[in-house]
Every structure is written in C-alpha cells, then in structure tokens.
Amino acid sequence: MFTRKKSLLFLILSGVLAMIATVLFFTNHPAEEGEVDAAVQPYYLNSYEDSRAAFRSLAMHWKSEGAVVESFRVPSAVDDDLTIDTLYIPPKGRPEKLVIIASGTHGIEAFTGSAVQRYFLERILPDLDRTNLGVLAVHAVNPYGFRYERRVSEHNVDLNRNWDVEPSLFQATNEGYEIVNEMLNPKGKVDLGSMDNRFFAVRSIMQIVQHGMPALRQAILQGQYAHPQGLYFGGRTFEPQKALLEPLFKKTAASYSHVLLIDLHTGFGERGRLHLFPNAIRDPAVRARLEAVFAGYQIDYGDTEDFYTTTGDFSEYMGKLLDDKIYLPMVFEYGTMDSQTTSGSIRSLHNMIVENQGFWHGYESDDDEAEAKRRFREHYNPTSHIWRTKVIHDSDALLRRSIANFLSLKD
Incomplete structure (x- = not known):
C-alpha cells in the first residue's frame, strides 16, 4: 500500500509540475527596464570579421608603447x-602583476566578449596604474564558433x-550523462512544432522530479567524452x-609573480x-585572494547544489600550467536567460539541443531553421540595448575596482 500511495503521489506531483513548466516555457518575459547608453552600442559588432x-x-595603437601583436591561425578543413x-x-616598470583577459572560448559568446575586451583596452586600461601591470588580451579563442555562430569548435568540441x-582528461567518464543522452541528442x-519540442518542458520536469535538479545539472554540464555529436x-x-x-601563456607569464585570468562568457x-x-x-x-580582489561582489564557487563543476575547464588548466605563480581565475558570466530558474534552465537547454540537432540532422523547413538560429543567437548574443548597456557599465565598474585591488595584493 505504501508503494502504491508513493507512486500515485509521484504521478500527481509530476503532472502539476509539468503543467507549470509548460506554461512558463511558452510565457513571454516582461519587457526589460533600464537605461540605454548609445555610446557603448558601437562596441557590439555583427560578425567575427x-x-x-x-x-x-585597436591593438596596433598600443604598439607605440612596446606592445606585441600576434595572430595564430587555427587549422581548419x-x-x-x-x-x-x-x-x-x-x-x-618591473613586471609583477599580469592580467589575462580572454574572449570566445565558446565561439558565439565572443560577440559580447570582444566588445568588453575592446572597451577595456580603449576606455579602462589607459586609466590604470601600469607601472607593474602587464596585460595579455586573447581575442576569439574559438574563431570557428565565433564566425559560424556556434558554441563549439569545428569538431563539435566544447573548448571549456x-x-x-x-x-x-579524455578518459574521464560521466555516467550521469547516459541517463539524459537520448533527450539531449535527438535524431x-x-x-519545432513536433510533440517532442512542444512538450519539452514536460519531459524535462519529469526528469527533474525523478533525478533531482542538482544531479541532472551536473550530469548535463560536467562534460562528456563518449558522444562526438x-x-x-x-x-x-x-x-x-x-x-x-x-x-x-608560459612565455608571457614567466616574469610575473601574480596572474589574474578573466575569461568572458555569456x-x-x-x-x-x-x-x-x-x-x-x-x-x-x-579564496582569500579572490575575496580581496573582488571585494563587494558575490563569488559563486560552484560548491553548492545550485551550481556545477566541469572537466577540462580552461581556467583550471591555466592554474596547472602556471603552478609556480600566485594564480587567480575568474569567469565573468553575463546572464541572458534566467537559467538560475527551472523555466529558464529548460529554455536554455532546449535552445542548445535544437541548435545541435539542426547542425547534424538539418531542419524540416526554412522557418524552423531561421527560428532555431534566432533563439540561439539571442541566447548568447542578446540584441537588447538595455542588456548591452548593463554589460558594459557593470564590466567597467568591476574591472576598474578588481584590477586596482589586484595591484594592491601583497602576497
């Protein structure tokens, strides 16, 4: 009797949550509120080129101050x-503190990353004390994904x-991924009008009820090395x-005692x-150094059930590479889809699934392709002038304050 009651309760709860998720999935968000700064909009450009x-x-303007400009061609078929x-x-003067600021590890995210980098180089860096400060800007770590508006590389690899x-690393296993593989990678x-897509929220909420959101988030986002598509x-x-x-990285950091990595994502x-x-x-x-550098700002360390950890992470790799330095990593993540909520995370995941499915298997119609790609672009490169203004303004305040704190570190 206990088992039957438990099963009935599970079905009722699943049904209620599924209905709620479906309503939220198809509900339009209210209009954004906030200021628009016309002066920062030109930093957002429309293409990789x-x-x-x-x-x-912009880099050439710095050459008069001894800057080194390089270009690395990424081989491609x-x-x-x-x-x-x-x-x-x-x-x-004497090198002590190095800031590395990188964009485009996830290609399409470089539209914003590039804008922030160029704003930093043009509007913030000239105001900083550069006596002992060096800067390495790495533009478009994943140029294929940037040009072709995908997160991944030409080989479908998530560079992070x-x-x-x-x-x-490539022997790492993610057993949890197998539970959701069929849902994540449909053939x-x-x-977009199919039952699977219309009721994606229902299917997702059933998985959440069965396995729990923290376990699912970790299984999906950790990284996997078994399914190339x-x-x-x-x-x-x-x-x-x-x-x-x-x-x-090795050559540039060699003469510095401290390295701060800022990796830009959306x-x-x-x-x-x-x-x-x-x-x-x-x-x-x-942690103590990070708290000092980013004093006044919340840092999410990814060690609670609300977050997830990854394998093959760029910032963690840099720490291993520069293990003789005082190394401080930080990802700047500009939120776009309210993915800290259940409905937002479901929308975000659906955008990614559809884009990847379309890349490998195509689309039923031109309209399906146009809409799927529009959603994907908006997910990682929002066109809202309000959102873009806030990104630049918040970045300006945080970069000025955190780098000044970084320069003040004594240990």
Whole structure:
C-alpha cells in the first residue's frame, strides 16, 4: 500500500509540475527596464570579421608603447582564415602583476566578449596604474564558433571541456550523462512544432522530479567524452588551441609573480547580471585572494547544489600550467536567460539541443531553421540595448575596482 500511495503521489506531483513548466516555457518575459547608453552600442559588432578587424586596429595603437601583436591561425578543413589574435602590453616598470583577459572560448559568446575586451583596452586600461601591470588580451579563442555562430569548435568540441596538461582528461567518464543522452541528442530533422519540442518542458520536469535538479545539472554540464555529436563533448584529443596558445601563456607569464585570468562568457545565470564563477576553488588561500580582489561582489564557487563543476575547464588548466605563480581565475558570466530558474534552465537547454540537432540532422523547413538560429543567437548574443548597456557599465565598474585591488595584493 505504501508503494502504491508513493507512486500515485509521484504521478500527481509530476503532472502539476509539468503543467507549470509548460506554461512558463511558452510565457513571454516582461519587457526589460533600464537605461540605454548609445555610446557603448558601437562596441557590439555583427560578425567575427568586423570584431577581429576592430581588435587588430585597436591593438596596433598600443604598439607605440612596446606592445606585441600576434595572430595564430587555427587549422581548419572548411575555412583557412580562422585566427586567434593576441595583444600583450608590457608594464612601464618591473613586471609583477599580469592580467589575462580572454574572449570566445565558446565561439558565439565572443560577440559580447570582444566588445568588453575592446572597451577595456580603449576606455579602462589607459586609466590604470601600469607601472607593474602587464596585460595579455586573447581575442576569439574559438574563431570557428565565433564566425559560424556556434558554441563549439569545428569538431563539435566544447573548448571549456577540452583543456588540461595531461591527456588523461579524455578518459574521464560521466555516467550521469547516459541517463539524459537520448533527450539531449535527438535524431532526425528539427521540427519545432513536433510533440517532442512542444512538450519539452514536460519531459524535462519529469526528469527533474525523478533525478533531482542538482544531479541532472551536473550530469548535463560536467562534460562528456563518449558522444562526438553530443552536447558538451570534450573531444578525444586536445584541440589546436592548446598547442598554439600554451607557449604564449608560459612565455608571457614567466616574469610575473601574480596572474589574474578573466575569461568572458555569456548565457548562464540571471539575465543582465554579471556573475563571478571561479569553478569550485577549495584552496583557502586562493579564496582569500579572490575575496580581496573582488571585494563587494558575490563569488559563486560552484560548491553548492545550485551550481556545477566541469572537466577540462580552461581556467583550471591555466592554474596547472602556471603552478609556480600566485594564480587567480575568474569567469565573468553575463546572464541572458534566467537559467538560475527551472523555466529558464529548460529554455536554455532546449535552445542548445535544437541548435545541435539542426547542425547534424538539418531542419524540416526554412522557418524552423531561421527560428532555431534566432533563439540561439539571442541566447548568447542578446540584441537588447538595455542588456548591452548593463554589460558594459557593470564590466567597467568591476574591472576598474578588481584590477586596482589586484595591484594592491601583497602576497
């Protein structure tokens, strides 16, 4: 009798939650409120080519101060003009503190990352004390994803699941992923009007009730190395970026005692909020330094059930690479979809599933393709002038304050 009552309760609860999720899934969000600063909108450009040209032009202005400008061509079977562009600006005096600011690890996210980088180089860096401060800007870590508006590389690799100093990374297993593999990676052409897509929220909420949100979030987002056409595939070997950039990181950081990494991302979290994610830092000394540098701002360490950890993470790799330095990693994540909520996380996941399915299997109609790609672009590159204004304004305040704090660190 207890088992039957429990099963009935489960069905009732699942049904109620499924109905709520479906309503939320198809409910339009209220109009955004906030200011629009017309002066910052030109930093957001419409293509990889335009963003790269603007970065290169800005980089050349720094050459008069001894800056080093480099371009690394990423090998490709489909495009011979994919480059990662870098700018190293040395300190005016003795090197002590190095800031590395990177964009486009997830390609399409570089529309915002590039805007923030160029704003920083043009409007913030000239005001900072550069006596002992060096800056390395790495533009478009994933140029393929930037140009073709995907998060992943040409090989469907999520670059933020592909970094490590040892290839044993690719032996990592994610048993939880197998539970949701079928839902995450459907076969066949995308039909947004299909029952599977119309009732995606229902299917998702059933999974949440059965397995729990924290376990599902970890299983989906951790990274997986078994399904090359699947979401969050970390690869079977290192992508070319590692061999191209690793010597640069080592050479540039060699003469510095402290390194602050700022890795720019969009997508996860509360819309319009700049989240700080250092990816589960457990060392109390590193945490203390991060708290000092980002004093006054909330840092989400990813060690509660509301967050997740990843394998092959770029910021963690950099810590291993620069293990003789005082190293402080921080991901700047500009939220777009309110994915801290259940409905937002379901919407976000659906956008990713449909985009990946369409890439591999095509679309039932031109309308399906146009709508799926529109949703994906808005997910990672919002066109809202209010959102874009807030990103730049919040970045300005945080970068000025945190770098000044970084320069003041004594240990």
